[in-house]
Amino acid sequence: MSTALSLSHLVLTPALVYVVVSDLLYRRIANWLLAALLTLWLLHTGLQLLQGHADLHALTIGASASAAVLVAGYLLFVMRWMGAGDAKLMAVLCLWLGEQSLLFLMVTALAGGLLALALPVLALFERGLALALMQLNAWLPRPAAVPLPHSLREHPIPGIPYGIAIAMGATLVLWGSF
Template sequence: MLSFLPVLVFPLLMAAAGVRDAISYTIPNWMPLALAGVFLVAAPLAGLGWAAIGLHLAVGFGALFIGMAMFALGWLGGGDAKLFAAAALWFGWPGVVAFVLVTALFGGLFTVLLLMARKYAPPRLIGAWPNELFQQDAAIPYGVALALGALTVFPGSEIFAAGVAA
């Protein structure tokens, strides 16, 4: 029963982080920390061995390093970098490759659609949104793309398959 935990918690936290980023342009630290903490409990319950868990941890730390570099360059927000690392931890190797590619596709699509909405959306829609999401010079909340990429790829992941099979 407990091995089903990742099937429930990961999608809920990722979806919540994406929505939170779209609404407030923030991803609270507790969200990526909760994802990492639940992974450490869920991975052994799902039957991942120590070598597999170690590889997942290496991927997560690598993603954190890459995310920090992207934050330093101004390409991502700090919350996005931490969420990227926490999600990458769940996918491990080679699953992180699909996660990164699908997230990049969603990121590009979301950016184009958001820029079009900013240009062509009716003023009442812009005024109804609770933050500056539709303002011309506002940043792009990349947590949305991270959540969409993670939710799309997760059903094909090793840990999802193990959680469903249990």
């Protein structure tokens, strides 16, 4: 069992927290975040390859899983069963998680099922958090105003914030081996 924090822990943990909040309140996973995660992975992997420290087996599994997730995610997106941000997030996380990417996909599927079962409770939590955020927003100066969360809009966006399940799956795999 490893006792040192890896770059994956340092990069992915705050990114996954951001994903949970953003997807819960706004049903969005920011492209800038996905691009930053991909860029950091490419730089880190490139450096490891140049130094001869890359685990080619893990790299191959992660890249293969990432490609498969992108293809499947695109098909699910076309059928409107999955958001594009969810598919892109899962693909980039497969790159970061390497040989643990298959475990990540299984844990994420289980977390998605639990999330679906907990949807009524999640909706109450989401609305409470949105109301609290709007109270905080009243105290902020206007240029820093927070956008209205989707649950408080006249026509809320339907669906499950699957980014939460994805973040849960990645977090469990990432920190489970720590």
